[in-house]
Amino acid sequence: MLAVPTIKGERTLLTNGLYQIVADGAEGGKLIALFNSNPDLQFNVVFEFTEPILNPLAHTKADGTKYALSIYPGETKEFVSGKYRSVKKQYNFGAPDKAWLDKRTQEVDKSVELEIAAVKDVLQRNPRADKKYSADYVANLCVDNHTAFVDVTFLPRASSLARDFEGKAPSYMWMRPVVYCKEQPCLFVNSIEPNDIDQGQLGDCYLMCAMACASEYPALVKDLFSPQQVPQLGIYRVRLCKNGWWQVTTIDDLLPINPVTRLPAYAKNREEPHELWVSLIEKAYAKLYGSYAAIRAGDPAHALADLLGFPFERFSQLAQWQNDKDSFFEYLMQCNAENCIIALGTPGSESSPGSGATSGGGAGAAPKLTEEEKRAQQEKYKAVGLTTNHAFSLLKVRNVNNVRLCQIRNPWGNDVEWNGAWSDDSNLWTPEMMDAVNFTKADDGTFWMCWEDVIQWFDGGSIAYVNHTATQLRVAGNFDQGVPDVIVKLHVSKPLFLWFGCHQRDSRGLVAGDKDQKYCGVQVSFVQDKPGASNVTKSVVLGTNGNGSYQSSRDTFGRIELTPSEQPYYVLAQAFQDIQKSFVLSFFIEDPSAFSKISFVSFTDGTPAKKRYNPASAFHSSFAPVQVSAQYQLLLPQNKVPIEQTGELVNFSPPLAKTNLTVKPKSSAPQTAAAAPAAAPSNRKSKLYITIVSGKDLVAKDIGGTSDPYVTINLYDEKGKRYPDVPELSTRFIKNTLNPVWGEKFTLSVYPTDIIFMECWDKDLFGRDAMGSCRFTVQSLGLTAAGDAKREAKALKGGDATGELELLFTLS
Incomplete structure (x- = not known):
C-alpha cells in the first residue's frame, strides 16, 4: 500500500524516495523528521551538524556532532529538534535488516x-x-x-x-x-x-506460459x-x-x-x-x-492440459518437426489460424535461471551437459535476450511477403526479450511490415522472430487443440495385470473425427518410492468385429505414428475417424507392464448425437487377465464382454462444473449434478470475526461495506511500549444521535503491537448523511484505554453508485492518539 508521511512540514527529497521534513520546533528551533516512501528499502542516515544545540529524538543515536537514524519502508520518524548552523548529510540504503x-x-x-x-x-x-x-x-x-x-x-x-x-x-x-x-x-x-x-x-514459468496462452x-x-x-x-x-x-x-x-x-x-x-x-x-x-x-519446473503442455483439459501433441511427435521444418511452419500457421494454443521451449537444465519447461517444453530428453557447458549455453542465450530451459508462448504465426515470422511471449512479461533479427529494435521493420503484423514496441516480454531463428534457438514445444464446443467424456478405470477392468463400447450412427486420450496419475509432488513416480507404457486401441470374421477391422494406437507402440507418458492422445456401423467399436487401454494402476480414458466429442449409445463392458469368462487380449488384434467379442457400471464425468460446453455419474450407459442429458459447491450465506452481512456482533439491519437506503484493514503507528498504552488494539464502529444519524437498533461492531483485539493487521469486513445500511464513528481501544484485563477516534459522514467518502470503492487512511485524533487506520469502503 502507498506510504504517506505522518508528520506535516516542508518536505525535501534527499535521495531515492527518502524525504526530509522540517517543521517549527520549540523556542525558535526546528524539528527534523525523515520519511521513507520506498516499499522495499531501508535507509541509514548520518547527519553531521556544526554548532548543534540539538535533542536526539526517538530512535536517533548521537555521537558528538553526528546523529544517526535507520528508517524502514513506509516509516516517518522524528530525527532531531533544536538549532544548528549547517549540516552534512550521508545516507546509504539496502534491503531491510532481518530483525x-x-x-x-x-x-x-x-x-x-x-x-x-x-x-x-x-x-x-x-x-x-x-x-x-x-x-x-x-x-x-x-x-x-x-x-x-x-x-x-x-x-x-x-x-x-x-x-x-x-x-x-x-x-x-x-x-x-x-x-x-x-x-x-x-x-x-x-x-x-x-x-x-x-x-x-x-520457478513455474511453464505454468505462467500456460496461463498466458489460456488468457x-x-x-x-x-x-x-x-x-x-x-x-x-x-x-x-x-x-x-x-x-x-x-x-x-x-x-x-x-x-x-x-x-x-x-x-x-x-x-x-x-x-x-x-x-x-x-x-x-x-x-x-x-x-x-x-x-x-x-x-x-515443468512442462507447459501438462499445465495446459491441467487448466483446460484439451488434447495436445508435442513437436517431437510430429514428423514435420523432425524432417521438414518448412512444412511444419505451414502446419503451425494452420494451427494458429484454428486457435490452437502453442508453446515453445528452450534447451537447458533445471539449474537454469527461471527454470521451467523440462527439456525445452517437453521436446524430449536433451543431451546431458557438463556444468561448464551449461554456463556457456546460458551465456549464449542471455546474449540474445533468451533464457535456457524456459517456456514461451507462441502467439502468432505469419507469412508476410515470404518472410516467415512468429510472435513469441516470455511469461516474465518484462524487458527480457529477443534482441536479434525482427526484435523490437531491429532495422528490418518497415512501415508496411509493421502494419501487416500490427507491430508494437514495448518492454512487455513480447517479441517477433523469423522462423529460421525460432528453429535455431528453440528445441521443441507443444500444440493444444482447443475446442470450445466439444463435450468431454472421462471414464475412470484400473489396470489389472496390464489390462483394464472397464472397456468403452461405442455405437456410432454418424461419421465423426474423435480425439481420445489416456491419463495416468501425475508423478509431480509424490514422495520418493511412490509406485506412481514412473509412468508405464500405455496403448489404446479401437477394435471392431467384422461380420463373418473374428478379428479386427480397425486398430488405432495412441499417438500419431500408428505403429502400435506403447507411450510412457502422463498423457497420451490420438485421433481417429469413425464411420457408422452396426458393429460397435471397443476402446481398449493396455499397459505394457504387468501392473496394477489406475487410469482415465478421455473423449472429446464434437457431436454427441453421432453416438446412438456409449456403454461400459468387462469380462467374466475366467480367462487370466493377462491373456484376454494380447495384442489388441486378438480381442473380439467372443470373449463375452458383459455390461458393467463405471464412474464417468461429463463436461458440457454450457457448464462450468463437471457432472460426475456412475452407470452402465453414458447419459448426455443428465439432470444438473448434485454437488457440494452451493454456498448461500444466511445473511447479507458476513463478518470476519467469529465473535463479532450481528450486522446492521437492511432497511436503510444502501449498504456500505467497511473493511478495517490495519492500523499504523498507534499510540503505546502498555508497559513495554505496545498495545492490544481493537476498533469499534457505531452509526449515528445526521443530528448526531446513535441508532438504537444498530449494535456496536468490533474487530478482534491483537496483542502486543502498534501496527495491527485486522482485515475484517463489516456491513452497515446507511443514508448518505449518516455519521460513522470509529474508536480505537487498547484491551486491558479490566477495561480498556482510548487510543483515538475518527468520525466522518457517508457522503464524504464520495461513493455514489453501487460497486464504487475507495481506500483511505483515517488519522486517529484525541488525547495522546497517534497513527491512522487503513480502511476500505465499498458501496452496494
Missing part, C-alpha cells in the same frame, strides 16, 4: 493464527463423527457462521510453501488481498490479457472459476484437471507475501495486484500438487 522483517512477519502471523483459531472454533462447535473435514465442508461452515475462511487442508504456513522433503521454505508471510491491496480486490479487472501475468519468485481465450479462464465464490469470506473454487479427471479445488485467499514489498511473492497481476485470477489459479495448482515447491 525488522521478522518483527513485521510476526505481526501478520499473529493475525493469521487468530483466523485459524476462529475456524477451528467453528469446527469444534460443528464436529463430524468421521473427523473428515474437506475444504469445501469447512467453507460452507464458515459461510453459516460468518467467519473468514481458512483452508485447514492447505494451511497458510511454511508446510504449504515446501514440505520437508522439498527443501527449506522461504520466509514469507500470508495476507489476504483486502489487506495488501490499495483497491477493492476482485477476480477480474477489465479484460483478461497475457500481459496481466507476473511470474514472481517461484488469449478469456472465456476459458473465467470458466476455471466455478459460480460458487464467496469473496467476502475469502472462499474461491477453481476447476482443474488432475490425472485426467476434473476436480473443483476450494481455496482461501491467503497468499504468500514478500514482507518487504507486501505484495504476493509468487504469481500476480503485474499492474493491478487487486486482480486475483493469476494468484488464485497458482495457489489452487499448488494445493492440488501438495505445495508451492511441488510446482516448480
Whole structure:
C-alpha cells in the first residue's frame, strides 16, 4: 500500500524516495523528521551538524556532532529538534535488516493464527463423527457462521510453501488481498490479457506460459472459476484437471507475501495486484500438487492440459518437426489460424535461471551437459535476450511477403526479450511490415522472430487443440495385470473425427518410492468385429505414428475417424507392464448425437487377465464382454462444473449434478470475526461495506511500549444521535503491537448523511484505554453508485492518539 508521511512540514527529497521534513520546533528551533516512501528499502542516515544545540529524538543515536537514524519502508520518524548552523548529510540504503522483517512477519502471523483459531472454533462447535473435514465442508461452515475462511487442508504456513522433503521454505508471510491491496480486490479487472501475468519468485514459468496462452481465450479462464465464490469470506473454487479427471479445488485467499514489498511473492497481476485470477489459479495448482515447491519446473503442455483439459501433441511427435521444418511452419500457421494454443521451449537444465519447461517444453530428453557447458549455453542465450530451459508462448504465426515470422511471449512479461533479427529494435521493420503484423514496441516480454531463428534457438514445444464446443467424456478405470477392468463400447450412427486420450496419475509432488513416480507404457486401441470374421477391422494406437507402440507418458492422445456401423467399436487401454494402476480414458466429442449409445463392458469368462487380449488384434467379442457400471464425468460446453455419474450407459442429458459447491450465506452481512456482533439491519437506503484493514503507528498504552488494539464502529444519524437498533461492531483485539493487521469486513445500511464513528481501544484485563477516534459522514467518502470503492487512511485524533487506520469502503 502507498506510504504517506505522518508528520506535516516542508518536505525535501534527499535521495531515492527518502524525504526530509522540517517543521517549527520549540523556542525558535526546528524539528527534523525523515520519511521513507520506498516499499522495499531501508535507509541509514548520518547527519553531521556544526554548532548543534540539538535533542536526539526517538530512535536517533548521537555521537558528538553526528546523529544517526535507520528508517524502514513506509516509516516517518522524528530525527532531531533544536538549532544548528549547517549540516552534512550521508545516507546509504539496502534491503531491510532481518530483525525488522521478522518483527513485521510476526505481526501478520499473529493475525493469521487468530483466523485459524476462529475456524477451528467453528469446527469444534460443528464436529463430524468421521473427523473428515474437506475444504469445501469447512467453507460452507464458515459461510453459516460468518467467519473468514481458512483452508485447514492447505494451511497458510511454511508446510504449504515446501514440505520437508522439498527443501527449506522461504520466509514469507500470508495476507489476504483486502489487506495488501490499495483497491477493492476482485477476480477480474477489465479484460483478461497475457500481459496481466507476473511470474514472481517461484520457478513455474511453464505454468505462467500456460496461463498466458489460456488468457488469449478469456472465456476459458473465467470458466476455471466455478459460480460458487464467496469473496467476502475469502472462499474461491477453481476447476482443474488432475490425472485426467476434473476436480473443483476450494481455496482461501491467503497468499504468500514478500514482507518487504507486501505484495504476493509468487504469481500476480503485474499492474493491478487487486486482480486475483493469476494468484488464485497458482495457489489452487499448488494445493492440488501438495505445495508451492511441488510446482516448480515443468512442462507447459501438462499445465495446459491441467487448466483446460484439451488434447495436445508435442513437436517431437510430429514428423514435420523432425524432417521438414518448412512444412511444419505451414502446419503451425494452420494451427494458429484454428486457435490452437502453442508453446515453445528452450534447451537447458533445471539449474537454469527461471527454470521451467523440462527439456525445452517437453521436446524430449536433451543431451546431458557438463556444468561448464551449461554456463556457456546460458551465456549464449542471455546474449540474445533468451533464457535456457524456459517456456514461451507462441502467439502468432505469419507469412508476410515470404518472410516467415512468429510472435513469441516470455511469461516474465518484462524487458527480457529477443534482441536479434525482427526484435523490437531491429532495422528490418518497415512501415508496411509493421502494419501487416500490427507491430508494437514495448518492454512487455513480447517479441517477433523469423522462423529460421525460432528453429535455431528453440528445441521443441507443444500444440493444444482447443475446442470450445466439444463435450468431454472421462471414464475412470484400473489396470489389472496390464489390462483394464472397464472397456468403452461405442455405437456410432454418424461419421465423426474423435480425439481420445489416456491419463495416468501425475508423478509431480509424490514422495520418493511412490509406485506412481514412473509412468508405464500405455496403448489404446479401437477394435471392431467384422461380420463373418473374428478379428479386427480397425486398430488405432495412441499417438500419431500408428505403429502400435506403447507411450510412457502422463498423457497420451490420438485421433481417429469413425464411420457408422452396426458393429460397435471397443476402446481398449493396455499397459505394457504387468501392473496394477489406475487410469482415465478421455473423449472429446464434437457431436454427441453421432453416438446412438456409449456403454461400459468387462469380462467374466475366467480367462487370466493377462491373456484376454494380447495384442489388441486378438480381442473380439467372443470373449463375452458383459455390461458393467463405471464412474464417468461429463463436461458440457454450457457448464462450468463437471457432472460426475456412475452407470452402465453414458447419459448426455443428465439432470444438473448434485454437488457440494452451493454456498448461500444466511445473511447479507458476513463478518470476519467469529465473535463479532450481528450486522446492521437492511432497511436503510444502501449498504456500505467497511473493511478495517490495519492500523499504523498507534499510540503505546502498555508497559513495554505496545498495545492490544481493537476498533469499534457505531452509526449515528445526521443530528448526531446513535441508532438504537444498530449494535456496536468490533474487530478482534491483537496483542502486543502498534501496527495491527485486522482485515475484517463489516456491513452497515446507511443514508448518505449518516455519521460513522470509529474508536480505537487498547484491551486491558479490566477495561480498556482510548487510543483515538475518527468520525466522518457517508457522503464524504464520495461513493455514489453501487460497486464504487475507495481506500483511505483515517488519522486517529484525541488525547495522546497517534497513527491512522487503513480502511476500505465499498458501496452496494
